[in-house]
Each structure stands twice: as C-alpha cells, then as structure tokens.
Amino acid sequence: VLTQFPVTLSLSPGERATLSCRASQTVGSYLAWYQQRPGQAPRLIIFDVSKRVTGVPARFSGSGTATDFTLTINNLQPEDFAIYYCQVRTSWPPAVTFGPGTRVDFK
Amino acid sequence: QVQVQESGPGLVQPSETLSVTCSVSGDSMATSYYWTWIRQAPGKGLEWIGSVFRVGIVYYNAALESRVTISADPSASVISLKVNSVTAADTAVYFCARDTAYGDINAFAIWGQGAKVVVSS
Numbered sequence: 001v002l003t004q005f006p007v008t009l010s011l012s013p014g015e016r017a018t019l020s021c022r023a024s025q026t027v028g029s030y031l032a033w034y035q036q037r038p039g040q041a042p043r044l045i046i047f048d049v050s051k052r053v054t055g056v057p058a059r060f061s062g063s064g065t066a067t068d069f070t071l072t073i074n075n076l077q078p079e080d081f082a083i084y085y086c087q088v089r090t091s092w093p094p095a096v097t098f099g100p101g102t103r104v105d106f107k
Numbered sequence: 108q109v110q111v112q113e114s115g116p117g118l119v120q121p122s123e124t125l126s127v128t129c130s131v132s133g134d135s136m137a138t139s140y141y142w143t144w145i146r147q148a149p150g151k152g153l154e155w156i157g158s159v160f161r162v163g164i165v166y167y168n169a170a171l172e173s174r175v176t177i178s179a180d181p182s183a184s185v186i187s188l189k190v191n192s193v194t195a196a197d198t199a200v201y202f203c204a205r206d207t208a209y210g211d212i213n214a215f216a217i218w219g220q221g222a223k224v225v226v227s228s
Contacts, residue, residue, distance in 0.1 A: 089213060095168065
C-alpha cells in the first residue's frame with residue numbers, strides 16, 4: 001500500500017513543492033513518479049527513485065529509501081500544477097501499485 | 108518515435124465483455140519490453156490491470172485477475188485487453204503503456220492517450 005501526502009499542496013509559482021510517498025513495506029529501487037495534467041495521460045518524470053527521464057527539467061528531483069520517498073519540485077512553474085502519483089513494483093510476483101496522488105494547485 | 112494508440116468500444120453493456128486494443132508503431136524493439144494496461148475511473152487515481160511480455164508471460168492485478176485477459180500479438184504489434192462481466196465500476200479510461208526497461212516491469216515511460224469506456228445500459 002502506498003500513501004501520499006499531502007493530498008493537496010497549494011503553492012505559488014517560484015516556490016518549492018515537497019511531495020511524500022510512503023510504502024507499507026520496504027521498497028527496492030522500483031519507485032517512480034508521474035505527473036498528470038487534466039485530460040492527459042500520465043507522464044513519467046522520475047524512475048528508480050531518483051533518475052530523471054530525459055527531457056524532464058532539472059527542477060524535478062527524487063529521493064528516499066526503504067519506505068519513505070520524496071519528489072521535490074524547485075521553482076514551481078505554471079505548467080507544474082498537476083497531480084503527481086508515485087508507483088512501486090513488488091519483487092515477486094511482479095505487481096504494481098500506484099499511490100492515491102497529490103494535487104499541486106495554485107495558492 | 109514510438110506511437111501507442113488505444114481503441115475501444117466506447118460503451119459496453121453491464122455483464123458483457125469489454126475489449127480494448129493497443130496498436131504500437133515506430134518501435135522495432137517493442138517485443139523487448141513489457142506492455143501494461145492501466146485504468147483510471149472518472150475523477151480517481153491510477154489502477155494497474157496487468158502486464159504482458161511477448162506472448163506467454165503475463166502478470167495480473169490479483170483483484171482483477173479472475174475477469175481479465177491480456178494478450179500480445181507481436182507480429183501485429185497489438186496488445187489486447189478483455190474484461191469479463193463488467194459493471195459500472197469498470198467505467199474508466201484504459202491506458203496502454205510501455206516500460207522503461209528491457210524485459211522488466213519497472214516504470215511506464217510511453218503512454219497512449221487512453222480509450223474511454225463507459226459501462227451502462
């Protein structure tokens with residue numbers, strides 16, 4: 001089970017967003033983050049805890065270990081206001097779980 | 108450039124079978140990746156349905172496994188999803204996605220735009 005907090009984060013452009021994802025048991029390195037804007041498919045931004053997908057701005061960073069993981073977005077841009085989901089894969093049998101999401105919206 | 112396109116019926120009657128297909132183009136190495144179905148009910152989060160690798164390797168969400176079949180036709184570059192005995196709770200946008208890693212389920216790097224399916228009489 002994945003828990004994400006806060007449920008909603010109200011910020012202004014230029015501020016820093018810190019999103020948390022907590023797993024009910026230790027997770028290996030299969031931890032990813034997605035951004036979803038209204039009406040669009042999710043977009044992978046971070047995988048393997050901290051690897052940024054090619055083309056994703058450097059203001060996005062991922063960190064964490066064991067059960068606690070963080071997505072940080074520095075210097076929020078207008079296009080960053082969206083819903084963010086974390087996702088893990090269990091080792092065996094392979095199964096995938098998504099967190100419930102954190103909405104980043106304008107203060 | 109890899110392109111992924113889902114297609115579905117739009118409307119399905121309760122208790123019937125929902126069928127959605129995913130057509131892949133522009134990826135000569137498509138058979139080296141897992142392909143995954145994910146759905147999103149209206150206003151809700153993402154739910155993993157299952158993942159397929161080539162023809163014979165498939166993993167399902169345990170909560171859906173009894174009603175779901177995922178298959179791949181590498182020669183046609185098509186991945187298929189069937190959900191039996193559907194109810195209103197199966198109303199969702201169904202996404203097809205390709206993994207980041209060769210031969211492993213990790214994270215989903217390439218997504219289609221999704222196929223909206225409504226279950227209603």
